[in-house]
Amino acid sequence: MNPSEPQLSYPHDTGSNAEDAALIRRMCDADETALGALYDRWMRSLYSLVMHLLKDADEAEDVVEETFWQAWRKASAYEPSRGAVSTWLLTIGRRKALDRIRAKRRRKEEPFGQDRPFADLRSAEPDPSENAEGFELRRHVLAALKELPAEQREVLELGYFSGLSQTEIADATGQPLGTVKTRMRLGMQKLREPLSMHRQGPE
Amino acid sequence: MIDMNHEEAFSELAAVALDVVPTEVGDAVRAHAAVCPECGPELTAMEATVVALGELVPSQQMNRGRGAGIRSRLVMRARAERETHSAGSEGPPDLSRGVASLTGLGHRITPVSQRTLVVEGGKQKTPSQPLAARPLSYESKDRSLVKWLAMAATLALVATAAQLMRVTADRNSMRADIALRDTASLDTASRNDSLTALVAERDAMIAAISGSDVKVVALTNESARQPLGRMFWNRTSNDWTMVTYDLRSPRPGRTYQVWLITDDAKISAGTFKPGADGKAVMHANYALARNALRAVAITEEPEGGVPAPTGPMVVSGTATS
Structure with missing residues (x-):
């Protein structure tokens, strides 16, 4: 019902994060209009993420609502030193989505380690709705993903999309737990490098 | 940890x-x-x-009506919570007082410094005072004194054991009592939170439909004698509250979608399904020019809603100026 859809913004976008942080401060002061504004800014990104994880529109909408409500109730728990508001928000949302996936798996409704590969992610083609900086970051991370050895990518995919624990990944792949831990750590380190470079680059 | x-x-x-x-x-x-x-x-x-x-991840667009519905619910809940807190806040409960009263420590356990021991004809002495101030001489006392002492010691032992049992039982009882009250307190707090949220939600709904600048649109169809629902538009706060009373369920795989109709647009206000009793309540927040609304309509659409009405109209109502 809100006719103006917000532009996507990215965690490293400090200007955008300053605006988000201001909204969080207003939420701490019980200003509900700030919650509405934060929703307008991040609903689309959050919905896209949880929808991609859950593959169910009703559940994704529930998670979006639960996430923003938690953000409202726990606004004072946001710590700027631990990352951007969007990081905080999307982390809450992803955690809630993974909780649902894990609950389904416990009820045997979800296949063990359902296939949701990184190959499903967006191509590096620029999206007119995003800023140039966002496109650059996406391009770098996608390139890093492509460079990952298959076994590291597999471990990250099972953790990222299915929320499998390292032990569960070890069971699913038939690899020793130590090997899984090492692959996960190395894969994440390789992925975070372009992000770090990207953050330092424009300065 | x-x-x-x-x-x-x-x-x-x-x-x-x-x-x-x-x-x-x-x-x-x-x-x-x-x-x-x-x-x-x-x-x-x-x-x-x-x-x-x-x-x-690929960008996905939530149905606009449902997205707006979620936004509206969030803002209304947050507003209701704020108003409830600002109106009735008495500050957090004083837990220390609660615990003290629950345990009853203040009147059940007497500090050591205040304890007394009764000896010798009712005269009180504190434990720090020597109990054996007078030397005892077996030679100068007869056997009755020894007998008396033995009896006194036995009685003291029995009394001490009884006291110990009573205190132990008392302690166990207090522990159980505290555990029980802690559980009850948590349940009560949880229920209180739920009820507070419910009351706040109801308050917000009453405010949305009872303001001085509320336009009401009765929703009906040709076969109904009475309105099947009403849409309340609070033009001051831009809150829209729709209530249906006797609406049959949509067909499987379908949902009802609400439309705000103006001269040049049909704006989705969200989707809903009535309960088994035909009742439903839906909230939205949307700014519309004061005289722009021409009608409100509900259509049956595919699950998830559609950008523009496609299905049969279930009920509608004309907005009178």
Whole structure:
């Protein structure tokens, strides 16, 4: 019902994060209009993420609502030193989505380690709705993903999309737990490098 | 909490960032990272990477009506919560008082310094006073004194044992009482939270439909004698509240969608399904020019809603000026 859809913004976008942080401060002061504004800014990104994880529109909408409500109730728990508001928000949302996936798996409704590969992610083609900086970051991370050895990518995919624990990944792949831990750590380190470079680059 | 050294915490950073470790491991790693100059920034960077991966998923658009409905519910709940707190806030309960009254420590346990011991014809002496101030001489006393002392010792022993049993029972009873009251207190707090939220929601709804500037549109169809629902538009707060009374369920795989009709647009106000009793309540917040509304309509549409009405009209109502 809100006719103006917000532009996507990215965690490293400090200007955008300053605006988000201001909204969080207003939420701490019980200003509900700030919650509405934060929703307008991040609903689309959050919905896209949880929808991609859950593959169910009703559940994704529930998670979006639960996430923003938690953000409202726990606004004072946001710590700027631990990352951007969007990081905080999307982390809450992803955690809630993974909780649902894990609950389904416990009820045997979800296949063990359902296939949701990184190959499903967006191509590096620029999206007119995003800023140039966002496109650059996406391009770098996608390139890093492509460079990952298959076994590291597999471990990250099972953790990222299915929320499998390292032990569960070890069971699913038939690899020793130590090997899984090492692959996960190395894969994440390789992925975070372009992000770090990207953050330092424009300065 | 698990005690974790630097190497152990560092090896778990990726898994913690991906949120695929047990809570206790995550807590231990985060506790270490909070004070570790190496792990802290590394964890932050990895968490940002996880979020960046989330940004790479294909962009998906939530149904606008449902998105607006969620937004409206969130803002209304937040407003209701704020108003409830500002109106009835008495501050957090004084837990220390609660605990003191629950345990009854103040009147059940007497400090050692105030305890007394009754000896010798009712005269009170504190334990610090010597009980054997008078030397006893077996030679000068007859056997009755020994007998008396033995009886007194036995009585003291029995009394002490009884006292010990009573205090132990009393303590156990208090522990059970505290546990019971703690449980009851948690249940009560939980129920109180739910009821507070419910009351706040009802208050917000009453405010939305009873303001001085509320336009009401009766929703009906040709076969109904009475309105099947009403739409309340609070033109001051831009809150829309729709109530239906006797609406049959949509067909399987279909949903009802509400439309605000103006001269040049049909604006989706969200989708809903009535309960088994035909009742439904829906909220939305949307700014519309005061005289722009021409009608409100409900159509039956595919699950998830559609950008423009396609299905049969179920009920509608004309907005009179």
